[in-house]
Amino acid sequence: MKSCLIVDDSKVIRKVARRILEDLSFATEEAADGRDALEQCRQAMPDVILLDWNMPVMSGMEFLSVLRAEQEGKRPVVVFCTTENDMAHIRAAIDAGADEYIMKPFDRDVIEAKLAQVGAL
Amino acid sequence: MTTPDAGFDCLSSLLRTRAGIELARTKTYLVESRLGPLARVHGFVNVSEFLQRLARDGIGEALATDLVEAMLNNETFFFRDIQPFDLLKERILPQLRTARAASRRIRIWSAAASTGQEPYSVAMLFAEDRESWEGWTIDIVGTDISRRAITRARSGLYSQFEVQRGLSIHRLMAHFEKAGEHWELSPEIRAKVRFQPLNLLGPWSLGAPFDIILCRNVLMYLAHACKQEVLARIHRQLSPDGRLVLGAAETVLGVSDAFVPDWQNRGLYLPAGLQPPAFARAV
């Protein structure tokens, strides 16, 4: 079973994403900000990270740069999942090492399609 | 006095004669949801009364077109079912590059293009392999019975929801720009596809035969005899060594002898009778 860490400061979003990902046969964990996510990754690196952009304490972008600089952190598939929906943000995310990008709002079809795109299903 | 049944019969015969579409009696919920807005525009609060009135008074040309358009299912998305696009990219287009090396011309028809995602996906395959097709003429034609769908296809504008279904983020970045709330396809991709309204059962003239015809997720809505008719017409419009691509849940088996499955490429079909029998047996 693949694992997915859901990183979002909204409890509601985490719950919705969790339901979808578990339905897609992922074992899920949750983190409410980038720092929390980083700590969890250092304990156990997930296969997939669903990552919000704007979060308190540490943003998704900061998290991603730190993660990708670490040896183990190059492995997980990182999918941004954010309300930022312009090309500048998308390019920045991909340049920083994200594999895919979901613009909120999302549903099951979008998450499934995007994970299939990067071969993470 | 007309009955709800008379209203339904009137609509189903309209769909059958205009588009070849078979409307099962179990689909009354569809009629209700799809025609609701049109009924209200014409001053009716419910669809059943609207249809009964039409059955009694007859239907003018403009309204008939609107009714058919409203009943069509235009659902589509970029790179739908991905497998046929992978086959095109990895096998069929390279084969055509050899087979058409003399004319350096390839013709592709998306025969139920809806809002354009299917032919534009094909156009992206060519754009993503630009060097290989340098100096080639690639004609991609997208047609659909729905004028509304064709107008949208030509606009090259898609919602966030539409671009997230089937397009990787890399393709979005390569071929689109954000335009307000929408995403606009690049002029390069748009210029590769020509759209025109066309009823698969009506008269048509599309010129030279095509090398690839995509006729996906439309036969499934048509009455059996209309499927046969459309496949026979498509057969005449396809080159002898061309390929027909159907939807994932569709087949020619039991419908038409005009095509045989291309056993080397699942989901693709070859015109029958034109291949040496050994070819079909060899696989």
Ligand SMILES: C[S@@+](CC[C@H](N)C(=O)[O-])C[C@H]1O[C@@H](n2cnc3c(N)ncnc32)[C@H](O)[C@@H]1O
């Ligand atoms: C479900 S869409 C399929 C779009 C695309 N080929 C795909 O597979 O995603 C079916 C399309 O067939 C069109 N259609 C239905 N009857 C038709 C007919 N008689 N002639 C041409 N197009 C027709 C509809 O307008 C609709 O856009």
